[in-house]
Amino acid sequence: xxxKQNKAKFSRRHLLKGGVSMTLxxxxxxxxxxxxxxxxxxxxxxxxxxxxxxxxxxxxxxSPAQMKSIKKASKTRVRNAKMNAWKTQAGQWFVLDxxxxxxxxxxxxxxxxxxxxxxxxxxxxxxxxxxxxxxxPKWMAQFHGRDSSxxxxxxxxxxNISGATLSCRHITDGVNRLTHTWDQVLRSE
Amino acid sequence: MCTKWVQxxxxxxxxxxxVDIHLAVDVAENVNRDVLIAASETAFSRIQSVQDLMxxxxxxxxxxxINRDAFQHAxxxxxxxxxxxxxxLDISAASGGIYDISVAHALVQKGYLPRHAYAAGxxxxxxxxxxIKLQAxxxxxxxxxxxxLGGIAKGYAVDAAFEGxxxxxxPFTQIIVNAxxxxxxxxxxxxxxxxxxxxxxxxxxxxxxTMQNTALATSIPGHGSPSSRILDPxxxxxxxxxxxxxxxxxxxxxxxxxxIFADRCMIADALTKTMYLAPERTDLLERFNxxxxxxxxxxxxxxx
Numbered sequence: 001x002x003x004k005q006n007k008a009k010f011s012r013r014h015l016l017k018g019g020v021s022m023t024l025x026x027x028x029x030x031x032x033x034x035x036x037x038x039x040x041x042x043x044x045x046x047x048x049x050x051x052x053x054x055x056x057x058x059x060x061x062x063s064p065a066q067m068k069s070i071k072k073a074s075k076t077r078v079r080n081a082k083m084n085a086w087k088t089q090a091g092q093w094f095v096l097d098x099x100x101x102x103x104x105x106x107x108x109x110x111x112x113x114x115x116x117x118x119x120x121x122x123x124x125x126x127x128x129x130x131x132x133x134x135x136x137p138k139w140m141a142q143f144h145g146r147d148s149s150x151x152x153x154x155x156x157x158x159x160n161i162s163g164a165t166l167s168c169r170h171i172t173d174g175v176n177r178l179t180h181t182w183d184q185v186l187r188s189e
Numbered sequence: 190m191c192t193k194w195v196q197x198x199x200x201x202x203x204x205x206x207x208v209d210i211h212l213a214v215d216v217a218e219n220v221n222r223d224v225l226i227a228a229s230e231t232a233f234s235r236i237q238s239v240q241d242l243m244x245x246x247x248x249x250x251x252x253x254x255i256n257r258d259a260f261q262h263a264x265x266x267x268x269x270x271x272x273x274x275x276x277x278l279d280i281s282a283a284s285g286g287i288y289d290i291s292v293a294h295a296l297v298q299k300g301y302l303p304r305h306a307y308a309a310g311x312x313x314x315x316x317x318x319x320x321i322k323l324q325a326x327x328x329x330x331x332x333x334x335x336x337x338l339g340g341i342a343k344g345y346a347v348d349a350a351f352e353g354x355x356x357x358x359x360p361f362t363q364i365i366v367n368a369x370x371x372x373x374x375x376x377x378x379x380x381x382x383x384x385x386x387x388x389x390x391x392x393x394x395x396x397x398x399t400m401q402n403t404a405l406a407t408s409i410p411g412h413g414s415p416s417s418r419i420l421d422p423x424x425x426x427x428x429x430x431x432x433x434x435x436x437x438x439x440x441x442x443x444x445x446x447x448x449i450f451a452d453r454c455m456i457a458d459a460l461t462k463t464m465y466l467a468p469e470r471t472d473l474l475e476r477f478n479x480x481x482x483x484x485x486x487x488x489x490x491x492x493x
Contacts, residue, residue: 037198037200037209038198039198039199039200040198040199044226048226048230121201121202122199122200122201123199123200123201123202123207126200126207160365160367160372160374160380160382160383161367161370161382161383161384161385161395162367162370162371162372162382162383162384162385162405162406162407162448163370163384163385163386163407163409163446166206166207166369166370167205167206168202168203168205168206168207168369169205171202171207172202175202
């Protein structure tokens with residue numbers, strides 16, 4: 001009993017401490033810098049990757065078991081059960097996906113051929129954030145299906161930034177996740 | 190009347206980073222957007238071919254073949270890889286070994302570069318750039334070393350894509366190729382760019398600056414991907430643990446970024462590392478006809 005009380009006290013204190021430091025951090029240390037840049041529309045990306053092939057919408061909903069299994073195989077978290085996907089008669093896929101990294105939130109389009117090989121990857125929309133927004137689901141939600149450059153009027157466009165090279169590892173991981181998704185789910189759809 | 194442009198912006202994950210290509214043509218030239226998209230596709234494929242030749246991470250690349258065999262016998266070399274290694278050796282010679290592509294083995298040992306299967310059971314040594322014997326069509330190593338073309342090949346890929354676009358019969362008003370901060374710009378005069386200084390606690394700074402030449406590269410050792418870390422080729426320690434790292438008034442380690450403006454991205458990228466390790470070597474700026482800017486953690490800029 002006493003242990004429980006102690007534990008409660010302990011966590012309350014930590015909560016308070018955490019809250020104070022978060023607020024301080026928010027006030028002083030978190031510049032809300034957001035950059036966004038629009039590249040291609042989904043249709044343009046599809047044409048680039050697949051030319052004039054005819055695609056039919058083929059939305060896929062992953063079951064919790066599939067998500068778990070894909071996560072295990074690709075070692076990458078599966079955030080969305082619903083996949084924005086299109087398919088040809090011959091089994092070629094065109095998938096729109098979202099990549100979330102530490103600072104970046106990127107919409108990509110990926111072409112996967114009938115053998116599960118990646119045919120092409122295009123970045124459609126790139127957003128970079130230095131602040132707390134990237135982990136805030138509401139902030140993320142406003143981007144779905146929208147052109148963020150119109151949503152975020154406060155921001156400068158990503159023009160030409162020179163700095164330490166940002167790694168594209170999150171895209172590589174995301175594409176790897178899609179390859180495993182094809183292997184486990186899409187190939188038999 | 191304001192001028193209008195037909196333009197295309199594309200971005201692909203290549204060279205371990207994001208490669209962004211911007212193309213613009215005056216609307217009066219009657220160039221179709223599809224033509225620009227096709228041109229950007231050619232530029233991306235040039236970058237891809239540089240990656241296929243010079244990636245350390247890809248065990249099938251030409252570079253990996255050189256690292257595997259060049260100590261045993263002379264290995265044939267493609268003109269592109271030859272150009273990059275030649276430039277690297279020129280900078281090594283001019284800087285007295287401050288810039289050195291032969292640090293790859295030390296980078297592998299520290300876990301910044303992958304340990305490939307071909308390297309298993311081989312006793313690589315940490316010699317220096319003078320062990321690299323480059324001929325017109327072949328390369329050989331005098332010591333059992335490995336070389337990494339990391340940043341300089343990225344700069345070369347940007348140059349290759351850019352120069353390929355210039356040769357096309359399209360009257361571009363602007364071409365910008367940006368591979369994770371290695372930038373080459375056609376119409377660069379009076380154009381603004383942004384220099385980024387990432388720091389701990391998400392205190393990333395963005396500083397506006399004016400382009401000083403057609404090519405720009407920036408280095409911030411210790412940030413970005415592990416492979417972008419800079420190793421001092423002479424002491425084989427991480428750059429930020431010795432000369433270049435400064436402490437701020439709280440005693441915390443803070444960082445500076447170094448940006449170099451040059452006529453080629455390849456030169457700019459290599460010299461950012463050199464100038465970071467040896468800021469006193471301002472003679473190198475004149476020797477390679479470049480200028481630069483240092484940005485500290487608070488966003489203060491110092492032109493060099």
